[in-house]
Amino acid sequence: MKEFIVLSEEVKAGQAKGLPIVALESTIISHGMPYPQNVKTAREVEQIIRDNGAVPATIALIDGKIKIGLSDEELEMFGNSQGVAKASRRDLGYLLATKKLGATTVAATMICAELADIEIFVTGGIGGVHRGAETTMDISADLEELAQTNVAVICAGAKSILDIGLTLEYLETKGVPVVGYGTDELPAFYTRQSGFDVNFKIDTPEEVAEMLRAKWQLGLKGGAVIANPIPESEALEHSFITEIIEKALVEAEENGIQGKNVTPFLLGKVKELTEGKSLDANIALVKNNAVVGSKIAVAYNKLNS
Ligand code: PSU
Ligand code: MN
Numbered sequence: 001m002k003e004f005i006v007l008s009e010e011v012k013a014g015q016a017k018g019l020p021i022v023a024l025e026s027t028i029i030s031h032g033m034p035y036p037q038n039v040k041t042a043r044e045v046e047q048i049i050r051d052n053g054a055v056p057a058t059i060a061l062i063d064g065k066i067k068i069g070l071s072d073e074e075l076e077m078f079g080n081s082q083g084v085a086k087a088s089r090r091d092l093g094y095l096l097a098t099k100k101l102g103a104t105t106v107a108a109t110m111i112c113a114e115l116a117d118i119e120i121f122v123t124g125g126i127g128g129v130h131r132g133a134e135t136t137m138d139i140s141a142d143l144e145e146l147a148q149t150n151v152a153v154i155c156a157g158a159k160s161i162l163d164i165g166l167t168l169e170y171l172e173t174k175g176v177p178v179v180g181y182g183t184d185e186l187p188a189f190y191t192r193q194s195g196f197d198v199n200f201k202i203d204t205p206e207e208v209a210e211m212l213r214a215k216w217q218l219g220l221k222g223g224a225v226i227a228n229p230i231p232e233s234e235a236l237e238h239s240f241i242t243e244i245i246e247k248a249l250v251e252a253e254e255n256g257i258q259g260k261n262v263t264p265f266l267l268g269k270v271k272e273l274t275e276g277k278s279l280d281a282n283i284a285l286v287k288n289n290a291v292v293g294s295k296i297a298v299a300y301n302k303l304n305s
Contacts, residue, residue: 001115
């Protein structure tokens, strides 16, 4: 296993000192945002994590290795490359063996983080049960990973490109706790409201850390969703974004989009139809998650040292 894992100098030094580490995914860089905003945002998010007392570890597949933490040059190269493969659980073996560039999804980032002993992972939004999944069976591998891999995912909830109600049902079946950070309602990425309750409202990083510790001490495998709402001032208008998502869903259907292409297609359409407004919101919420996630990592690290 170790032959495939390469820690950056920063992560190696951080782990040696016992500092809290925060994992970051790379699909958001390659498939979620255009160059150069993607690289700029990734760097800013990493700096926020440092400013809050933790060490950032952006995870990607490069040259047959799982990179845990990217150098500045690697991040630039990765963010500016065309045709980076979206890497979920099923893709890892193939992409490593063929030494292709791979952008880790939430599922794959959780796997790689666990291999590197990182428990806390910050991202934008998770995959889930797609609308119409009763017939398409399109359910993100992210949910299965949350069921079995011991990593907490700090996100801004799930986008309404998904069936949020079914996503919550699936997580309930799999025993994955869905925590609202300072909220009773699951946020829906661009908006603070979804109309669905979270399982537990928790208000401080320390209490989140205690919940994670108790869960894992019991040997209850699997992750947790820590849903942190987008800041009020950055949230998009509910009716505006709903209309755009409906349009994107129709276009995906008309174009016969399937499999791993569904989510990137929908995200791309939303971006196009909002003329960049969704990109600004996306950047703001990831940064907000980085603040909360690093505080949770610091608190969790204290509990365990
Ligand atoms: N949802 C978002 N932004 C994202 C993704 C999902 O709001 O960037 C990305 C994440 O990497 C997530 C992946 O893990 O898409 C899920 O893809 P799929 O639905 O194909 O499992
Ligand atoms: Mn899918």
